[in-house]
Amino acid sequence: MASLSTIGSIRELSFEIIQYLSPPDIYSLLLTSKLFYPACYQSLWSTLRLYTKSHISDKGHICYKLAKLIKTRGIDNTGVQHIRTIVLHRYSLTCTNGFVKSGLIRVLGDLLASGKLNLKHLELRYNLSWYAASEEEELFGFLHQLREYSQRKQPDEFSMAVIANPIFLEPGLQAQVLDIEKITSLELEMDWQYKGSDNDERQQVFNNSLGGLEDSDSGFADPGDDLDDPDDEEQWPHPTSDQPSETNGARLSNLQIDTSQYNTRLAGILTYLLSRTTNLKSLTIRSIRDNGRKYTDFKLSPPLKSLQTTIRNLPRLHTLKIQGKLFHPSFFIPPPDSTKSVSYDGILSNKWLRGFRECSFTNVTYLNIRFRKDVQERAKGCRDFRRRPLNYVQVKRLLMCNIEGSNTVAPDLGACILRGNRGLHEMSKRTLSSDRGRPL
Template sequence: MASLLTIGAIRELSYEILQYLNPSDIFSLLLTCKLFYPVCYQSLWSTLRLYDKAKINDRGRICYKLARLINTRGVDNTGVGHIRTIMLHRYSLTCTNGFVRSSFIHILETLLASGKLNLKHLELRYNLSWHTDSEKEELFGFLRHVREYSRRKQPDEFSMAITANPIFLEPGMHIQVLDIEKITSFDLEMDWQYNGYETDERQHAYSSGSGAWEDSDSDFTDPGDDAHGLDDDGEWPRTVSEQPNASEGLRPSNIQIDTSQYNTRLAGILTHLLSQAVNLKFLTIRSIRDGGRRYTDFKLSPPLKSLQTTIKSLPKLHTLTIQGKLFHPSFFIAPPESARVVNYDGVLSNRWLREFRECPFTNVTHLNVNFRKDNYERGKGCRDFRRRLVNYVQSSGLLRCDVEGFDTIAPDLGLCILRGNRGLDELSRKKLSKGADRPL
């Protein structure tokens, strides 16, 4: 067995071991032996988390300590030169947080401009807040310094991970301070309680009929033609003109109708944003708040079609995750051919399932789907939430697959995935066959 002296003498091995230790353990190891000191010291400075992970709203106390340390000892007598990753949190870019008030924000600006900071990655919660013009300029000034630094680097030299509500990333002043091409990870939070659409746009969608909103399945042809499955024409969602009206006892005035699918402004923002993210590797789109409104039948509009095409065209995307509602439970997003891992999680409809089964998931090896129960019966506003057979799936190259809750909407889905993907590992096969109507 190798001794600590042997491990400490091999820096590559030491770095590998440190990947499994938290900062406090690394600091303890740093104190044990002179051989471990350099590698532990460098590791402690390499990733700068500007907040306490256990207390994310700590008002930036770490920033005050770092600013005092650097101002007292000077840059050259600290480990600033080892910093490669900086992680900010949701309160960092607000005028009341310690990142700003401690002036550590200006220290980083100076380091970036002088070249003394060789930053490789920035994790940023894009959530700006200011009260005066000077505070606004202070926050945007930092982002402009990051942008200038980013433009001097190649995509393999610098990257960013951004968490944000996409409504605040629309084309304009905000987006101009981010180098979108350097973003490798997007975590987009869809706040559906935010009034991001115009009233006249919503009214236009209801009054213009099928001419304005295309039914994506209007020319759908299915080889299975199973009258009891998802191919039953009677189960296709209705056009706008067929929506429930006052004569059917459902008046628009006394029922909350979900109109997220008509939010063309948000669809346009997402399309514009993702079309520029040519180096994006990880994309997560998730709902953080969603009101309990009833869904109407889905109409695939041109803006939503453009969004589908944009995501499917991302050239370097490795992992696609959709959590919760994305405009409508029937809105299916197919992964690009570059994707290897795909995750869907939410209240998903029959129409969504039809698109899912036709998707070949080319090059996808890991697929996870969680069909959540419609606890609020929000699907009762349309006819697209019924238990139906799938009959087949197009995917054929999966190595791992975990599908939860499929028996509530498509009882034969597990069996169909098993039939089409003979290379699945044993655990996946066991889980999928558990809910199958008949043995494989």
């Protein structure tokens, strides 16, 4: 067995071991031997994290101390030259007493502009609504320096992970401050209560004269018809009118009909943004606030069809996660052929299952689906929500699969997955079998 002195003398082996240790453990190892000191010191400086949850209460002291250290000792006498990743957490670009006020934002921006900081990766929580007017010049100055730095780099030399509300990434804003092509990981937070500078979706629909009083399912009579009943998916959807109508003794206007599927502005922003993220490897779209309104029937409009196609054509996507509502519970997003891992989590309807059933998931090996209940039954009355068999699925190459709550919509989904995917790991087989209520 090799001794610690032998391991410490081999720099590559030291770095291999260090990557499995936490920062406190790395610091402890640094104190044990001079042989480990260089590798541990470099590793501790390699990732600069600002404003994790545990740091919020320090009133920005970390930023002040780091800014002072760099200014007094210089680059060569600190570990700044070893920084390869910067993680700007939730309050980094918005907290007025830390990153900006300490001057650290200016120091790091100057290092990027001068080429003294060889940054490889940046994780950024991006929200342009939280900064104070006094912060604007320095904040946008730093973002512009970051953009110029990233444009000098090739995609394999620099990458970004961005967490943002897509409203703040619309073309006019993101073109100024972010190099979209360098984003490899994107987490979009769909805040359905945030309206930006526009009125709500319902008013936008009426202003654009997209519809009036029309029930998309007015001719529907039999709630037990086949899952494959035809729909004209090229037809533009029409919003439900706010004119008075008696439904269970309540006015229709009091039922708060969900109109998210008519938000063409948001669909356009997402389509434009994702069409430019040619190096994207991981995409997460999740709802952070959803008002849970009553859903109307869904038909695929041209803007949503364009968004669906854009996501389907992402060339390098490896992981796709959709959590919560994306415009409507019936809006199914098929993954690109390059995708290996897919997760859907939300209120999912029969029409969503129809799209899922016909999707081959070409190279997907891990699939996770979680059906959430509409506990307040606000989807009641929409024909897209019925409990009925699925009968078959196209997906054939899964190695791991987890399904929760499918009995509320498609009771035979687990059985369909089991029949079509003989290569499933035993744990997945047991999980799907237990969902069916009987052993394999």
